[in-house]
Amino acid sequence: MKQKIGFMGMGIMGSAMSGNLLKAAYPVTVYNRSREKAESLVKKGAILAPHPKGLAENSEIIITMVTGPEAINALLWGTDGAAEAFNASKIFINMSSVSPLFTRELAAGLAATGVTFIDAPVSGTKQPAEQGTLVILPSGPKDKIAELEPLFLAMGKKVVYCGDVGQGSMMKMFINLLVGVMMEGLAEVVNFGRLGGLSMEAMLETLFAGAMNSPMFQVKAPNLEKQEYPAAFPLKHLTKDLKFVLDTAYDLKAPVPVAQTLLHLFEVGMAQGWGDEDISAIARVMEHLSPKKA
Amino acid sequence: MKQKIGFMGMGIMGSAMSGNLLKAAYPVTVYNRSREKAESLVKKGAILAPHPKGLAENSEIIITMVTGPEAINALLWGTDGAAEAFNASKIFINMSSVSPLFTRELAAGLAATGVTFIDAPVSGTKQPAEQGTLVILPSGPKDKIAELEPLFLAMGKKVVYCGDVGQGSMMKMFINLLVGVMMEGLAEVVNFGRLGGLSMEAMLETLFAGAMNSPMFQVKAPNLEKQEYPAAFPLKHLTKDLKFVLDTAYDLKAPVPVAQTLLHLFEVGMAQGWGDEDISAIARVMEHLSPKKA
Amino acid sequence: MKQKIGFMGMGIMGSAMSGNLLKAAYPVTVYNRSREKAESLVKKGAILAPHPKGLAENSEIIITMVTGPEAINALLWGTDGAAEAFNASKIFINMSSVSPLFTRELAAGLAATGVTFIDAPVSGTKQPAEQGTLVILPSGPKDKIAELEPLFLAMGKKVVYCGDVGQGSMMKMFINLLVGVMMEGLAEVVNFGRLGGLSMEAMLETLFAGAMNSPMFQVKAPNLEKQEYPAAFPLKHLTKDLKFVLDTAYDLKAPVPVAQTLLHLFEVGMAQGWGDEDISAIARVMEHLSPKKA
């Protein structure tokens, strides 16, 4: 008999991931702050909880996949918060992107409830979430994580154990910083090439034939070609992640000169009102800094 | 009967590329400033020219694959320079990395000789050069370039036509800027992860499983793991290419904020004396900027 | 009769400022976490409080001048904390550098005590503190601040009213960002000039004769000349202030591209162990990034 799952957060990622849990025959209870977003999961067989506490009472494993610290805190510690129903027989897994510092503080805050806390962010955005090909990055008690492998593999294709609790968040920042570097890098070189008279077609042909090709470029380059940026991974979320990276780097005294430039550029995108577009809209920032077209 | 090729520049790239021309049964004459480097090609069947002019007299197609503008100018216009033997029946192909501006100036300088000038840099470094899997980026007269396709495919796996002469150099800078972004990006995130307590093994497992994976990372990440940087693409050459990128961007008023940070970091590597190591030695710069190990 | 002052924080700044209050005939009670640092003030006539609460009980106006949020929180809310003795008849003035966000949170936390809270950081470091020539940057209730002008002028030469509580901290970040820009700028240009063969003497003669001359350069340039950096304003404190600037800029979506580069460079200085030297030791970072001397 599969464990009863409570899944909170029905955004792009959470709805796809909980959908895959349903497909894998897990009994799933869902909750979302704005109820409408949970409807499609209910149609697929999920139970709708009235509030986080109700969800936690009804579940053995509680998962959060939301936009950040504030949302997690509200779900756990707000009115009828999930933490009220936590106890030593339950497992709580945060899969949202947060900083290692927040994760360690969260672990400290949860200690009194007795719940087993696992920090398990994911590498991958919309498409891998839908296809169940995420890379899952758990940290916390190694034996419990080993037992949860079937659950993780219902949502992803691979599980990488990252260490003590907080290190999953660290790994997530490691990978999202690289997402930022490569996304901005692509936008910067394509904008440079265009201003230098290269055709988009020739640039992409060269890019895809060489050693720099990557699945991410395959997915994002067409956005740059069409100059359309439908949100698979919203720019505002990566901006937030880059801020976590810089806060963590500050504490570690880790040099991150390119990460700093990236945060500046993504913030320019935020300031221009492009936060809800895809991260590939960083291409719009490049244009904003370029000569106006005649 | 295949065209007679004169190949100047027997460095990492040139010796591999001219070797592949020999394998493809082209008659090849070679020249290198320091004669020893040409010996291995002679053993494989190449003729050794006494000087660039002699090489050009003996060839229908003259190719240069050297370190930059100074070397090209010396080969063409120095004592017994190749340009003295150029005429309307010959083709000159520069495959070295240079700026578009230099290429256009070179085209102007060669006009009087009547030679057909083609600008054809390559994407790919040591291994693709040896395996004949380079991407060739020619620009210049389209019909001539079409006729040269068999020659290019003896050295590479793909030919991307880039436009008027100079645009091959532009494409090369487009691609090498991306090389710089991804190489520094990898070094920056790995250094960040290490300082944050992640294991190299877990970082690479995560990287290789996700959408950011690329052939380049497969090749370069092991260098970072071993902390050994044998030169496939010397750091000093990419530094020079980044300078060409910035000079070109300045003329185009193209915003290249990350490229500027990259040049700064690669110059720090040069200043520390790491120019002859591989571009992956940018990881040493990251360590140089990090807390000293206890 | 002058108001009874309680002054907490006997570092470089606090000991000089409270010394000036004594000179101006204010009755001053002092407290410092490590007692020895308070001794010299006691010799000058200050009363030593056993703990922050005792200091607050014995004072009408309580001032903190410490290294940041953690120290302030410990003094106010720790065991025998000052806040226990706060009430509507007392005034609390924080003169330490903190972020506007922290100041606003502090104001909210103090509201229940009824204390009048004024946020009054200062522009100027060791020498102006000793000479009583600081610029005082108060924010909070305008009428109360007007009444406190004699007190402020016992420590400084000028008072600039900055607005609602928190805006003093904002002004402090405004000015300290400029300190960072000019200090790094001086170090960067001097290092550049030296590598380019200019003599220090000629550089400073040119600098001091031109429109860029400033009192700060007069004070800091000799450090660069002697390559000695005795702490007037420790590098670690400006590093912390720059982090506050970047956190605030992030919330405001304010572009601070140079501030980001500065934080990176000052963090390199921290990583190398130069945090206790003066901010002018940023010159050592420039050398660390430069070619090694032959």
Added chain:
Amino acid sequence: MKQKIGFMGMGIMGSAMSGNLLKAAYPVTVYNRSREKAESLVKKGAILAPHPKGLAENSEIIITMVTGPEAINALLWGTDGAAEAFNASKIFINMSSVSPLFTRELAAGLAATGVTFIDAPVSGTKQPAEQGTLVILPSGPKDKIAELEPLFLAMGKKVVYCGDVGQGSMMKMFINLLVGVMMEGLAEVVNFGRLGGLSMEAMLETLFAGAMNSPMFQVKAPNLEKQEYPAAFPLKHLTKDLKFVLDTAYDLKAPVPVAQTLLHLFEVGMAQGWGDEDISAIARVMEHLSPKKA
């Protein structure tokens, strides 16, 4: 009897400087590519030369004060160029901002004419040029420069000998990099303060009262306050100077991380079409990167 001066370049700087030579009773012949700009000097008593060669024939000391290398080359080596009339009895002084590399190349090019070549750029812009309070930065033969001191002091208030020819240009870049740092720094902090709710009045009051005050801020801050940027030192010229700085730093392997960020930002200003405004228009770039006003 004072030496006969030939002055080429009647821009903002050149017309003010040659005007001061006239005031000091030097006989002055002038030339400018567009003749109209020379008219006002002729009204003040200057002789108008028909072309650079004519000017040089008629002068003992020939001065250039133009926009850069291209303009200098055209005046010296173009049709009826000044260099045709150079000989061992004449002195040529370039006071324009150029790179040390260009200056050394120029010295080599002029050697055959026998002319004494002095490189003497200036620190100061419009107002000091008009008031004769420039700082003159000569390099070249020390004895000749000593003899020219009265001439230099007719245009400036101070002469700083910089070393061998080329070092004057190096000093000019040293000082103009600091101009760039301080100008961008002022714009960045003022924009940050505004977004954070500070009044312009309070910011400037704080700035002018503190250790960061400088004559330059006194002159430029009012532009930021009025948001009007009449050209005293055109943005396009400082952009060019920053490019010289970066080219020189590249050759020296000198770390100039902030200079790179500056060039990026000034280039954004160029791309937006603000090159003819004052350098203080970098404030417009800051706004361009900021949230749009509601």
